[in-house]
Structure formats: C-alpha cells, structure tokens
Amino acid sequence: xxxxxxxxxxxxxxxxxxACPFYHSSDSWLAWTAGQALNARGxxxxxxxxxxxxxSVKMQTAGAxxxxxAVGKMLDQFELVRR
Numbered sequence: 001x002x003x004x005x006x007x008x009x010x011x012x013x014x015x016x017x018x019a020c021p022f023y024h025s026s027d028s029w030l031a032w033t034a035g036q037a038l039n040a041r042g043x044x045x046x047x048x049x050x051x052x053x054x055x056s057v058k059m060q061t062a063g064a065x066x067x068x069x070a071v072g073k074m075l076d077q078f079e080l081v082r083r
Contacts, residue, residue: 005031005057009049012036025075027051034059034068037080058083 008028012020012035022028031049034057038046048060055070065083070076 003051009035
C-alpha cells in the first residue's frame, strides 16, 4: 500500500528557503523535496502525493500528474517528470 505523503509535500511546496526538517533519504524528505521541485517548476499546489517504488513519489495536481525521483549515489540529483 502506498504511503500518503501529502502533508510533507505541501510543507516543501510552501517552504521558502527553509532547510528540510526530515532525515535525508526518508520518505518524508523525498516528499518535501518533491514539493519544492514542483513549486520551482511553477506548478499548482499538489493534491496527492504517494510513495512509489525506490526513491520516488507520485504527485497529482489539478492540472497534471508527476513522478519525482532522487537519483545518483548520494541521492543528490532529481528528476521531475510529467506523466
């Protein structure tokens, strides 16, 4: 069953220069970082955010669906893909 991470995603979406309060590589960290990436892209507020396989989350907005992945050995590179 997928974990609902909407609260963490919204916190990242609305954060303005704040440091992430969650442990690096945790599901909450991933959702918070995904929210920041969605905001930086100029997308509308997420309405759903769920854990997916590996280091990825699936997000839904009023206008589109996105997949966000953390990649690289140190999980320091990110991909935001519109589905």
